Amino acid sequence: MIVGKRVLVKLSGEALIAADGYWLNPQTLTTLSQDLKQAADAGFEIAVVIGGGNVIRGAKVGAAGWIDRATADAMGMLATVMNSIALESALENVGASARTMSAVSMPSICETYARQPALHHLAKGRVVVLGGGTGNPFFTTDTAAVLRAIELNCDAVLKATQVDGVYSADPKKDPNATRFDVLSHDEAIQRDLKVMDTAAFALARENRLPIIVGSAHGPGAITAILKGEAPATRVTP
Numbered sequence: 001m002i003v004g005k006r007v008l009v010k011l012s013g014e015a016l017i018a019a020d021g022y023w024l025n026p027q028t029l030t031t032l033s034q035d036l037k038q039a040a041d042a043g044f045e046i047a048v049v050i051g052g053g054n055v056i057r058g059a060k061v062g063a064a065g066w067i068d069r070a071t072a073d074a075m076g077m078l079a080t081v082m083n084s085i086a087l088e089s090a091l092e093n094v095g096a097s098a099r100t101m102s103a104v105s106m107p108s109i110c111e112t113y114a115r116q117p118a119l120h121h122l123a124k125g126r127v128v129v130l131g132g133g134t135g136n137p138f139f140t141t142d143t144a145a146v147l148r149a150i151e152l153n154c155d156a157v158l159k160a161t162q163v164d165g166v167y168s169a170d171p172k173k174d175p176n177a178t179r180f181d182v183l184s185h186d187e188a189i190q191r192d193l194k195v196m197d198t199a200a201f202a203l204a205r206e207n208r209l210p211i212i213v214g215s216a217h218g219p220g221a222i223t224a225i226l227k228g229e230a231p232a233t234r235v236t237p
């Protein structure tokens with residue numbers, strides 16, 4: 001095991017897009033849910049933040065000019081709640097106990113996020129899916145993931161993404177990019193490595209929170225990283 005018992009898993013929204021372009025692929029949600037259940041069954045306490053990149057990214061829409069940034073970000077936060085309740089359903093379908101809590105209050109749909117009830121759910125072994133980001137515009141779900149991980153006394157954030165670690169440049173764009181096994185928060189910020197946003201790295205650095213970056217692809221991928229059985233990059237103080 002390379003991280004402690006309580007982990008916040010950050011999932012990409014974009015990874016939920018189906019091969020035909022539809023915004024949500026049920027098979028991807030099922031595979032991720034089976035993996036998260038496996039991790040919970042292995043004794044990990046799991047909180048999850050899922051992005052909204054399969055639906056909207058506020059910065060991009062705001063920059064296009066037809067809608068203001070804060071409104072576009074509100075749409076983005078709502079997208080993360082849609083993804084969160086879809087993941088909650090998929091988790092329940094595979095037999096895991098799960099609760100969605102949203103930073104944006106919508107009590108007829110899911111619980112509103114509050115720290116103490118979230119800690120209670122984690123202690124009960126429930127997978128806690130945290131929707132709505134930070135509840136504020138001009139942030140991303142990477143920052144929300146780090147913020148919640150700190151609040152909920154998590155041992156690490158696992159950014160379970162589309163690549164198997166942090167590279168010297170985006171490996172999807174630069175075939176010569178080289179992979180780090182370990183690097184510091186300072187290095188990640190100074191080198192402007194865009195696997196997570198700078199605000200998220202800075203908040204993690206300030207609070208000495210380790211960030212693990214690895215691939216979410218394939219059955220059991222997340223559990224394997226948590227157990228130290230799959231390649232991943234560790235970003236440490």
Ligand SMILES: Nc1ncnc2c1ncn2[C@@H]1O[C@H](COP(=O)(O)OP(=O)(O)OP(=O)(O)O)[C@@H](O)[C@H]1O
Nearest residue numbers: 012013014051052053161162166167169170194195
């Ligand atoms: N230096 C780097 N090392 C590794 N990956 C990088 C780097 N720079 C950019 N990336 C890219 O960052 C991506 C990680 O972001 P990912 O799509 O998982 O999440 P996100 O954008 O936070 O989530 P969402 O899709 O919900 O918005 C990887 O797919 C990778 O292509």
Ligand SMILES: O=c1ccn([C@@H]2O[C@H](COP(=O)(O)O)[C@@H](O)[C@H]2O)c(=O)[nH]1
Nearest residue numbers: 051052057058073076133134139140141
């Ligand atoms: O705290 C937050 C988190 C997210 N948003 C908005 O949601 C989208 C989707 O999140 P991603 O992290 O990009 O997947 C984001 O682009 C923002 O527009 C937010 O406003 N506040």
